[in-house]
Amino acid sequence: MKKIPVTSVTADAAVYSAEALRLAAFVFSDKAEAVIKPVKGGFQVSFRNEAPGFHPGDYFNEALNQQCRLDLAKKNSKAAGMIATKALLSAAGEAGKKA
Amino acid sequence: MALKKAAKRTEPAGPPQLLWRRDGAECLVTNDFGHYAWLKRKDFDLLLAGRLGEKHPAYAALADKGFIRDRLDFDGLAAKWRSKNAYLNSGPGLHILVLTLRCNHKCLYCQSSAAGVGSKDTDMSAATAKKCVDFAFQSPNPGITIEFQGGEPLLNWEALKAAVLHARAKAKKAGKDLRLALVSNFSLMTEEKAQFLMENEVSICTSLDGPADLHNRNRVFCGGNSHAATVKWLKFFQARHARQVPEYRVFKPSALLTVSRYSLGRHKEIIDEYVKAGLEDIFIRPLAPIGYAKNLWGQIGYDAAAFGKFYLESLDYILKLNRAGVTLREKMASMMLDKIVNSRDPGYLDARCPCGAAIGQVAYNYNGDLYTCDEGRMVGWEGDDAFKIGNVRQDPYRKVMTSGAARACVLSSNLESQPDCARCAYKPYCGVCPVYNYETQGSLWGDMAVNDRCGLFKGTFGALFAMLKKPANEAILKKWVAK
Numbered sequence: 001m002k003k004i005p006v007t008s009v010t011a012d013a014a015v016y017s018a019e020a021l022r023l024a025a026f027v028f029s030d031k032a033e034a035v036i037k038p039v040k041g042g043f044q045v046s047f048r049n050e051a052p053g054f055h056p057g058d059y060f061n062e063a064l065n066q067q068c069r070l071d072l073a074k075k076n077s078k079a080a081g082m083i084a085t086k087a088l089l090s091a092a093g094e095a096g097k098k099a
Numbered sequence: 100m101a102l103k104k105a106a107k108r109t110e111p112a113g114p115p116q117l118l119w120r121r122d123g124a125e126c127l128v129t130n131d132f133g134h135y136a137w138l139k140r141k142d143f144d145l146l147l148a149g150r151l152g153e154k155h156p157a158y159a160a161l162a163d164k165g166f167i168r169d170r171l172d173f174d175g176l177a178a179k180w181r182s183k184n185a186y187l188n189s190g191p192g193l194h195i196l197v198l199t200l201r202c203n204h205k206c207l208y209c210q211s212s213a214a215g216v217g218s219k220d221t222d223m224s225a226a227t228a229k230k231c232v233d234f235a236f237q238s239p240n241p242g243i244t245i246e247f248q249g250g251e252p253l254l255n256w257e258a259l260k261a262a263v264l265h266a267r268a269k270a271k272k273a274g275k276d277l278r279l280a281l282v283s284n285f286s287l288m289t290e291e292k293a294q295f296l297m298e299n300e301v302s303i304c305t306s307l308d309g310p311a312d313l314h315n316r317n318r319v320f321c322g323g324n325s326h327a328a329t330v331k332w333l334k335f336f337q338a339r340h341a342r343q344v345p346e347y348r349v350f351k352p353s354a355l356l357t358v359s360r361y362s363l364g365r366h367k368e369i370i371d372e373y374v375k376a377g378l379e380d381i382f383i384r385p386l387a388p389i390g391y392a393k394n395l396w397g398q399i400g401y402d403a404a405a406f407g408k409f410y411l412e413s414l415d416y417i418l419k420l421n422r423a424g425v426t427l428r429e430k431m432a433s434m435m436l437d438k439i440v441n442s443r444d445p446g447y448l449d450a451r452c453p454c455g456a457a458i459g460q461v462a463y464n465y466n467g468d469l470y471t472c473d474e475g476r477m478v479g480w481e482g483d484d485a486f487k488i489g490n491v492r493q494d495p496y497r498k499v500m501t502s503g504a505a506r507a508c509v510l511s512s513n514l515e516s517q518p519d520c521a522r523c524a525y526k527p528y529c530g531v532c533p534v535y536n537y538e539t540q541g542s543l544w545g546d547m548a549v550n551d552r553c554g555l556f557k558g559t560f561g562a563l564f565a566m567l568k569k570p571a572n573e574a575i576l577k578k579w580v581a582k
Contacts, residue, residue, distance in 0.1 A: 027542045065546040068518035080515035083187065084453060087509055091190040091458040092500040093239040 006046050009056050013042040016063055020070055021045060024063035034059065111149030112168045119143070120524035127564055132179045133442035133527045134164035137568060183442045183527075186451060186459060190500075193448060193460035194235035194245045195473050196262060198223045199255040200465055200480075204284055205319045206306075207399050208359055208392045214250065221250070223465040225261035230491045231463040232266045237496040242276035247301075248473070253287040263299050280304060282355075285332040286320060293335065302350035303336050305329050307376060308357060309369035317359050329354075330376055337377050355382050358409060359399045366413040374425055382430035383413055385555060389474050389538050393481075403554035411562050418566075421575045428579045435563055437580045438528040448472070450530035450556070454512035457488055457505035467491040469499055471508050474534040486534060508533045511543035519547035525560040 011021060018036065021043055025034035032050040036043050047056060073080070119128045126143040129135045138146065138157065145151040146166065151158060162170035186192075200214040200221035214221045223231075235243055245266055247259055263279060270277035279301040296303065308314040311326040318325045336352040343349055354373070356362075362369060373381045385406045388396045417427050437445040448455025456471035463469060467490050470476040475486025486508070489499035499505070511533045514520040520531065535552050536545025547553040566572040 027540075030541065061549070062542075062546060065518065065544075065548070069516065069544065072518050072521055073516060076515045076521060080510075080513050083515060084506075084509050084513050086187045087453055087458045088501060088506060090188045090239065091505075092497050093190065093237075094497070 006048055007050070007056055008044055008046045009060070010039065011043045011045055011060070011063070016043065016060075016067055017070065018043060020063050020067035023066040024059055027062050027066075028054075028059050032059065113149045114146050114166055115168045115171060117166060118522060118524045118526055122561075122565075127524050128166060129524045129527050130165055131527055132165050132176045133183050133438060134166070134179075135439065135564070136161060136164060136166065179442055183438070183444060184452075186444055186446075189241070190239040191235075191455075191457065191459055191461050192238070192240040192243055192446070193455070194231070194238075194243060195248055195460065195462045196223065196228060196231050196245060197248050197250065197462065197464050197473075197476065198228065198252040198258050198262075199250040201254045202250040202284075203254070203286055203320065203322055204251065204325060205321070206357075207317050207319070207395065208357055208386050216254065221465050222255045223258045223463075223467075225258045227465075227467045227491065228258040228262040229265045230467060232262055232269060234463070234469075234491045234496060235266075235461070236269050236273055236275065242278070244278040244280060246280040246282060248282045251284055251287065252281060253283050253292065256292065260295065263295075263301060267299055278302065284318070284320070284325060284329065286322065286325065286328045288328070288332050293332075293339075297336075297339060297349050298347050300347055300350070303332075303352045305333065305352065305354050306357065307333070307354035307373065307378070308359075309362060309365060310372050313361060313365060313369070316361055317357065333376050333378070351379075353380055353382075354378055355384060357384050357386060358406060359386060360401050361399070363401060363405055363409050366409055367416055370413060370416055370420070370427070374420065374427060379426050380428050380430050380433070381413075381417070383410055384431070385410075387474070387535060387538075387552075389477055389534060391477075393538060403551045403558060406555055407558035407562075410559060414562060414566070418572060418575055422571075431559065432563060432576070433579045435528055435559065436576055439563065439567070440577055440580055441582075443580075449532060450528065452512065452514040452526075452530050453509040454530050454532055456486070456508035456512065456533060457500060457502075458509060461488070461499075463491060469494070471504055472534065474532070475504075478534060478538065485537065507543055511536070517544070517547060519553070523557075525557065528560065529556055 021036050025036065028034060031054045032047040035046045035048065117128050117130050119126050124140055126138050126140060127135060128138060128143065142151065142157055146161065158167065161167050165171055165176045201216050201218055203216050232245065235245055252259055266277060266279060279299065281296060281301050282304045285305050306318060307329055308317045314326040315324065333352050333354065340349045340351045356369060370381060386392055386400055388400060414429060414432060417429055420427055434445040434447040437443045448459045451459060456475065460472055461469055462473045462476040464476055468487055469489045469491060470479055471486045471488055478486055486504050488502040488504050510516065512531050514526050514529065514531065517531060520526055520529065523529070531545065532552060533543040536550065537543050540546055540550065566576060
């Protein structure tokens, strides 16, 4: 049986959370299959079925983007949630109505 | 409310929330209330350190704009924020009815996913058109705009007529402020149709891509000369606008410019064509790699830098014409300037936070399917219904507005949740597009650090702020948005 080539990269847990790596894997699901396994001090990310032009660095850029978003949510989620809720309730004609 | 007296402190207080961007020896500072100021680097450092004293020449202006912590006029600033973001309270105002997917043009960049003239199965029925109007009137927004699009909407005249009459009758009963708009290539316009549209106060918009050779290259019309028909009917509606009648109001026609690769380098000819056609506004719109245009990107597309250069050259030329007494405004710049200079929302749904998807606009496909926006509908036509929010015959209004796609677009286009945007100096005036992000970067959130649309907006804002620094330009640009 022909062995499928696998690229593996280790991600430092000080920078990347498992959630950010998973979110990036969804974004890149049409370009490569990413398998994420916890290892000491981080995660091992292995890529299979890579599409032509796929580069692991692009995946890690996206993971970093997702990590920044998660970090930002910890600070801004209250304000962001108020804006989104207000916009949706107003659009639905529910603004100002009592629950 | 009276300004607070500066409190005595032992430690200097830093500034309240502000956003900033370095530009050579100066810094642009902005805040969520929409105020901005240019500061020299050393003054910016003083502001950050809380050491910009009351005697400093910039202190009073910065205090008025909400940049000095101890001098915040909370009521005034909150009112400013509320008025700038008033759209958060109103619901969808723009309702785009795609009356048919058929079109007699084969434009190189066509995003509207046009079908051949014979494909009548992609026509909206008059009954569905009326249902769409009924649905639009359920929006809590006191003012709604119904825009008729296609394909070429004049190919489905009966549905257009039915929708116009139904909407006018409904507006009378509902007491809503109703605006009707038609986007047409004019190739099927007749005096009879024009008369009906004017009598029902339907505003008219067309596409004009520049001089005949460029326009006809972009906008291929097998049945004749697209440019000639466009110019002929622009003149017709301008003449009728000039001699108003007491019974109804005739709007001045407007035109949209779509910039393809073939337009680059020809900004002067294009702008001169607009002036020649008697138009006072030009809306310089970049192509977006969405829908049909995505497949042809290699042939007709360009990157943000190429568009930025074209846009800047165009703005410079328009300002030069303005100085020579010619009236012409660039629409995108006008809308951005309205936000920057007047802290007003010009209703530009692409640059709102959250974006206009569903909460500001709804696109109605020929079969009654509802999408977050017209761009979302185009993605749907390519076989991906990620942005479908319901169907006008099946789903109640509230369900549509709280659908998964609507919520996802609101959340992902909220700049407070976008890593790069949350601290960008242009945040108070900008907005992201989840459909663009989805199509180009594979997720609704996108990655702004490498997002071409973001690059394009940053370039535009950078150019406008730089122009506002020069008093001669500032006076002209402020006139564009003076009301």
